[in-house]
Amino acid sequence: AQSVTQLGSHVSVSEGALVLLRCNYSSSVPPYLFWYVQYPNQGLQLLLKYTSAATLVKGINGFEAEFKKSETSFHLTKPSAHMSDAAEYFCAVSDLNTGNQFYFGTGTSLTVIP
C-alpha cells in the first residue's frame, strides 16, 4: 500500500532563508508524487508533480522538488522564503495501481519569520 510521511508538522524559517519540507513515500511500484499548498480558508492548490520524467521538478512560486528513488524521498525546497509562503503544505502519492486514489501526508505548516 502507498503511504506518505512528512517529517515535521511545523517548520519555521526566516524570510530569505532556505525552505526545506520533507516527504518520504512508500510505494511498491513507481510512484507519482505531488506537492500541494493550502492557504488559510482555501482549498489545496498544486505546486508541482513528479510523473517519472525529470527527477528535479520545478513548480510555481519558485518551489522545486527532487525525486530520489534510493531515499524514497521527494523533499520540497525553495531557496529564499517569502512571507507569502506561509501556508500548509501537503505531499501526496499515487500510482498506476491505485488508479485515482491519492494518499496524502499529514501536512507541514510553514511559518515565515520577518
Add this chain to the structure above:
Amino acid sequence: DTAVSQTPKYLVTQMGNDKSIKCEQNLGHDTMYWYKQDSKKFLKIMFSYNNKELIINETVPNRFSPKSPDKAHLNLHINSLELGDSAVYFCASSPPGQGISPLHFGNGTRLTVT
C-alpha cells in the same frame, strides 16, 4: 471561471439535523471526490465517482451519502449529524489519467455541528 465550486462555504447546524453540500466542476473532468479534513489538517478520502459511478467508498458512516446526478456534480448528504462530523469537507476533481493527473480542489465547506 473554470473551477471546482462548492456550497455553502460555512455550515453551522445542530446535532441530529440532515444537511447537504453541493459541488460542481466545469473543468470537464470525469472523476470527482469528497475529502474530509479534520482539525489537525489530516486529509482523508471519503468517496470518489468516475462518470457518475462510485469507484471509491472508504470506511465512512452510512449517514454520509454521495449523489452524482451527472459527471459535473457530486453532492454530499449527511444524515443525523454528530459532533464528530465537524470538519472541512473538500470536493475535488481530476481528469482521466490513472493517478498521474493531479486533483483540483474546491475551497471547502466548513461544517460545524453544535
